[in-house]
Amino acid sequence: MTHPLLTPQSAAAPAPAPWPSPAPTPSPDAIPDVAGPWSPWNPWTIAPPGGSYALPVGARLWALLPCAGTGTRALPPGQAAASALPKQYLHVAGQPLVLHTLAALAGVGRLAGTLVAVAAGDHFLDAYPGKGFFTVECGGPTRADTVLGGLRALLQRGAQAQDWVLVHDAARCLVTPEQIDALIDACLGDDVGGLLAHKLADTLKTAIAGPGGIRVASTVDRGDKWLAQTPQMFRIGALVQALEQIGPIATDEASAMEAMGLHPRLVQASALNFKVTYPEDFLLAEAVLAQRAHGATLDRFGGDRGQASDAPARTIF
Numbered sequence: 001m002t003h004p005l006l007t008p009q010s011a012a013a014p015a016p017a018p019w020p021s022p023a024p025t026p027s028p029d030a031i032p033d034v035a036g037p038w039s040p041w042n043p044w045t046i047a048p049p050g051g052s053y054a055l056p057v058g059a060r061l062w063a064l065l066p067c068a069g070t071g072t073r074a075l076p077p078g079q080a081a082a083s084a085l086p087k088q089y090l091h092v093a094g095q096p097l098v099l100h101t102l103a104a105l106a107g108v109g110r111l112a113g114t115l116v117a118v119a120a121g122d123h124f125l126d127a128y129p130g131k132g133f134f135t136v137e138c139g140g141p142t143r144a145d146t147v148l149g150g151l152r153a154l155l156q157r158g159a160q161a162q163d164w165v166l167v168h169d170a171a172r173c174l175v176t177p178e179q180i181d182a183l184i185d186a187c188l189g190d191d192v193g194g195l196l197a198h199k200l201a202d203t204l205k206t207a208i209a210g211p212g213g214i215r216v217a218s219t220v221d222r223g224d225k226w227l228a229q230t231p232q233m234f235r236i237g238a239l240v241q242a243l244e245q246i247g248p249i250a251t252d253e254a255s256a257m258e259a260m261g262l263h264p265r266l267v268q269a270s271a272l273n274f275k276v277t278y279p280e281d282f283l284l285a286e287a288v289l290a291q292r293a294h295g296a297t298l299d300r301f302g303g304d305r306g307q308a309s310d311a312p313a314r315t316i317f
Contacts, residue, residue: 059160059162059163059164060112060159060160060163060164061110061111061112061163061164061165061166061184062111062112062113062114062115062154062159062163062164062165062166062236063105063108063111063113063114063115063165063166063167063168063231064114064115064117064147064150064151064154064165064166064167064168065098065101065102065105065114065115065116065117065133065167065168065169065170066117066139066143066146066147066150066167066169066170067088067098067116067117067118067122067135067139067146067170068117068118068119068122068139068140068146069086069087069088069143069146069170070086070087085124087171087276088101088170088171089124090282092173092276092282092285092286092289093285093286093289093290096124097170097171097173097276097282097285098116098125098170098173099128100173100174100289101168101169101170101171101172101173101175102114102116102131102132102133104173104175104176104177104180105132105133105168105177105180106131106132106133107176107177107180108177108180108181108184110181110184111166112163113132113133113134114132114133114134115133115134115135115136115150115153115154116133116134116135116136116170117135117136117138117139117146117147117149117150117153118135118136118137118138118139119137119139120137120139121137122135122137122139136149136150136153138150138152138153140248141248142248143250143251143252144243144246144247144248144249144250144251144256145248147167147239147243147253148240148243148244150167151165151236151239151240151243152240154236155236155240159236160236160237161235161236161237161240162235162236162237163235163236164184164187164188164193164233164234164235164236165233165234165235165236165239166180166183166184166231166232166233167230167231167232167233167234167239167253168230168231168232169230169275171275171276171277172229172230172273172274172275172276173276173285173289174272174273174274174285174288174289175196175230175231175269175273179196179269179270179273180231182196182267182269183195183196183231183233183267183269184233186265186267187233187265187267190265192234192257192262192263192264192265193232193233193234193235193238193257193264193265194232194233194254194264194265194266194267195228195229195230195231195232195233195252195253195254195264195265195266195267196229196230196231196232196267196268196269196273197226197227197228197229197266197267197268197269198226198227198229198268198269198270198271198273199225199226199227199268200222200225200226200227201222201271202222203219203222204219204220204222204225205217205218205219205220206218206219206220226266228252228254229269229273229274229275230252232252232253232254232264234253234257234264238257239253239256239257241260242256242257242259242260243256245259245260246259246260272288
């Protein structure tokens with residue numbers, strides 16, 4: 001039985017804006033016999049000789065970057081949030097962190113476009129026009145609110161409910177186009193969708209308050225534990241429904257889909273696809289980007305090659 005969240009809805013979709021023009025929806029007769037029964041939620045795909053799936057007939061892929069947070073955990077102790085840029089705009093390897101993220105998304109040729117969901121009055125990215133993304137001031141008080149606002153903006157601009165969306169954290173600036181392509185290949189033929197993740201390697205403990213501080217309560221079996229990462233890839237219509245029903249308590253898109261009784265696919269990624277959260281994370285991200293020579297970011301947004309950081313040289317080891 002098809003899950004109700006994955007059943008196309010009969011309600012009228014928002015009127016599309018002129019940009020971009022929606023792709024025509026194919027009829028079942030247009031699909032070759034080898035494709036099997038056609039469904040707008042799981043359309044036909046072809047694997048070319050290179051191994052990556054071609055874009056399904058009648059569906060497109062979009063990226064959505066929630067970029068409205070303040071990132072207060074990234075501030076050094078004693079620095080007030082009001083006196084600092086949001087963490088996604090702080091420099092890493094000589095460029096604003098978010099530009100490294102956008103450069104990785106720009107390296108994925110199957111994406112129809114990237115929407116950056118920013119807070120009202122945020123014009124930071126206006127200094128980088130025409131770089132393969134567009135901004136919409138639809139940021140909300142929580143990540144879920146911002147993502148939902150971005151999804152609605154995509155629909156208003158011509159995206160379709162059966163299109164896929166890849167929601168990615170702005171602060172995961174070390175993701176690679178190859179990892180994103182691997183997620184797309186794994187999920188294009190999936191009924192639900194999925195997310196990049198990394199199998200837990202460390203021993204996991206639960207904690208309790210005890211004499212002198214926090215104490216270990218127990219050790220948790222890590223055999224089936226994964227660290228959720230992004231991008232997280234789902235159908236736009238299904239994700240809108242899930243977020244509207246679950247609300248702001250959803251800490252990521254997969255948890256909203258899980259709350260609807262669905263089981264997203266886990267796609268193995270890398271420990272380097274971490275979310276820059278704390279001050280020391282910036283140093284690690286700089287080291288990785290310097291090792292990669294951050295060429296994709298410089299090619300797309302400009303800057304000086306060999307410049308690792310605006311800050312004085314420091315070691316992280």
